[in-house]
Amino acid sequence: MSAFPVSRRTWRRTLRRLPWWLAAAALAVGCLIWIYPFLWMVSASLKTSAEVFTKGLDLLPEAPVWENYERAWVEAQFGKYLLNTVIVTVCTVVVVVARCAMAGYAIARHDFRGRKVVVGVLVATLFVPAGYTIIPLVDLSQQLGLLNSLTGVILATSGAANVAAILLYMGFFRGLPKELAESALIDGAGFATVFFRIMLPLAKPVTATVTVLTFLSTWNAFFLPLVFTFSRPDLRTVSVGMLAFVGENGTDWSGMAAAATISLLPVVALFIALQRHFVEGIAGAVKS
Amino acid sequence: MTVAVRPARVSAAGPRRPGRAPGAARSTAYVWLFLAPTVLLYGAFTVYPIVSSYLYSLTDWNGFDASPSFIGLANYREVLADPMFWNSFRLTLTFMVLAVPVQVLATLLIAIVLNSPRMPLRKLFRTALFLPVVTTTAIVGVVMQFVFDPASGPVNLALREAGLAPDGIDFLGQSSTALGTTIGVYVWKWFGITLVYWLAALQTVPNEVYEAARLDGAGAPATLRYITMPLLKPFLVIITLLSIEASLQVFDLVLTMTGGGPFYSTEVIEVYIYRWAFAATIPRLGYASAVAVLFGLFICLVGMVQLLAVRAARRTRGAA
Known part of the structure; x- marks a missing residue:
């Protein structure tokens, strides 16, 4: 941005920019309050x-107590929960x-019998939120022997509204x-x-968007893995695990905070690294 | 990109439609092979549950008995007569009516400020405001229980230090403030997503338009009033309706922050369904399904209005 005001011209420019600064x-203060819960x-x-x-x-601890993390990771089993989530x-x-x-x-590039039905069913279920179908979903999974297994969680989540x-x-x-x-077909492909x-x-580009959005919704999923x-x-x-942890150890604040930090760190780190994809993926929802 | 696009359609031996070409049978087989995972997964875990919700809602079933018994529309009669259902319905609507306008308008203001190229550190601010969006709602909900703790939570410590509330406020523990606090956290959590929607919308206004307006002597307020706002109108419809849709799905946040309490003061419809289906000593799956069907229909109605509104908005944009 602008350097220190050396000449009168730059000085004037700085003055004009003053309202923006x-x-x-003001925004900086607001943003600090905004992310304060995480700090x-x-x-x-x-x-x-x-x-x-x-x-x-x-905000600064007297001396960092790393045992909190050990307690969350081992005793509260967040190491295992994290692996499950991954x-x-x-x-x-x-x-x-x-x-x-x-x-x-298949739908976009090929004309086949039943295409309209497939598209119709997809569009008709566009607005059905996941939570309202949970009862038959659990019942079906139980009959298939998928309830109480990670495979079940994966299949049900992948089969949910995408x-x-x-x-x-x-x-x-x-x-x-x-x-x-x-041309590829002539080449014998x-x-x-x-x-x-x-x-x-x-x-x-589409794959990047879908990956980021699916990652976000699956990592943050709650209702389905809960039941x-x-x-x-x-x-x-x-x-x-987080809800169960506070249910059992409501007074262990530092353990709760360590467990929450462990759980949120991967997704926040990924967001910082791939910010552009996150933002573009979400913005795409409005543009289309 | 190893396959170059060939200039002429050498292959066209006659007028063809994709999929009706020679070898169409094989191609059709492939099409269904490609659709198979979606048909199986989506069919089993989305379409089937929707359809069978309707069937379940006509039965009395606790989930343990071998088979549900058919009782017709009795569940629906009972749901509609239950004051707690109407309490939940009212809370869900209140949530929507309070959260959506704040979210949509406040984010628009911030987006306009952040969209100006003269704004310093705008990327950093966007990142900070967006941060809560990527975090896990259920975990944020639990953390918020502690942040709003009446005795040692940082919010109450700060209020006490500032002399505003010497006894502390039990934000989540009393009926009068629990819903408001939950809505506040909801807006904070999803603020960034609406902000990014607005920023994307503002990006569609080309810079030349602003340049031209400035050359014509329009100041910032005039530009906003006569250029930015009219161009944003179609987006206002879409963004409002996306926000409405999102505000109807708050299960994670409410269950982890308040569990629907105190005294059912935050028990939105989803938590009501959860209570009857999973948290009750004797689950009533048929009854809960009836509630789910009713609310599913309500959401469909909102979705339908959404489609119509988007179509209307498109028409306005086309005419503009």
Whole structure:
């Protein structure tokens, strides 16, 4: 940005920018308050329980207490919960990207009997929120022997409403020129080759968006993993584990804060690293 | 990109439609193979549950007995006569009516400020405001229980230090403040997503338009009033309706922050369904399904209005 005012001209420019800097200062204070709950959480995770109660407002702990993390990781089993969450999230993202890309491609580029029915069912269920179908979903999973297993959580989550992802892929594949597939077909490429070698690599921007959005919703999922792991505490994801933890250890504030930090750190780190994809993925919802 | 696009359509041996070409049968087989994962997963875990919700809602079933017994519309009659259902319905609507306008308008203001290229540190501010969006709602809900703790939570410590509330306020523990606090946290949590919607909308206004307005002597207020606002109108519809839809799904936050209490003062519809289906000593799955069906229909109605409104908005944009 602008350097220090050396000449009169730059001085004037600085003066003109003053209102903006004032606005920035106000926003900076607002943003600090905004993220304060997270700062408080990280700070509490490094304090002794007594310190959290007596000096709750000081953000810097007297001396960092790493034992809180050990307690959360081992005793409260957040190490295990984190692993469960990673397994569920990675598998779900892979399944969702694969199935949505394939379905989107098939619907967008091919005319087949039943196409209208498939599209109609997808669009009709666009607005059905996940929570309202939970009862039959649990019942079906029980009959299939999927309840109380991570496989069940993964399959049910991947099968939940991802219509928007299919629509994104459909829109993208429909926009590609016809000649692309045709020329490959003459070269002797089959249906699957055309898709995996040409179409899917071209769709990378859509794949990035779908990956980020699916990652976010799966990592943060709560209702489904909650009801799927009622009788198997060892299969809890971090969000379910968190509720159970405060239910059992309501007074262990620093342990709670450490567990929350462990659970939130991966997703926050990924957000900072891939910020552009997060923001563009979400903004895409409005533009289309 | 190893496959170059060939200039001429050498292959076109006649007028063809995709999928009706020679080898169409094989191609159709592939199409269904590609659709199979979606048909199976989506069919089993989304379409089937929707359909069977309706069937369940006509039965009396606790989940333990071998088979549900058919009781017709009795569940619906009971739901509609239950004051607690109407309490939940009212709370869900209150949540929507209070949260959505604040979210939509406040984010618009901030977005306009952050959209100006002259604003310093705008990327940093956007990141900070967006941060709560990526965090796990259920975990944020639990953390907020502690943040709003009446004795040692930082909010009450700060209020006490400032001399505003010497006895502390039990934000989540009393009926009069619990819903308001939950709504506040909800707006904070999802503020960033609406902000990004607005920023995306503002990006669609080309810079030249602003330049031209400035050359014509329009000041910042005039530009806002006559240029930015009219161009944003179609987005206002879409963003409002996306926010409405989101505000109807607050289970994670409410269950972890208040559990629906105190005294059912935050028991939105989803928590009501959860209580009857999973948290009751004797689950009433048929009854809970009836509530789910009723509320599902309500959401569908909102969705339908949404589609119509978006279509209307498109027309306005086309005419503009």
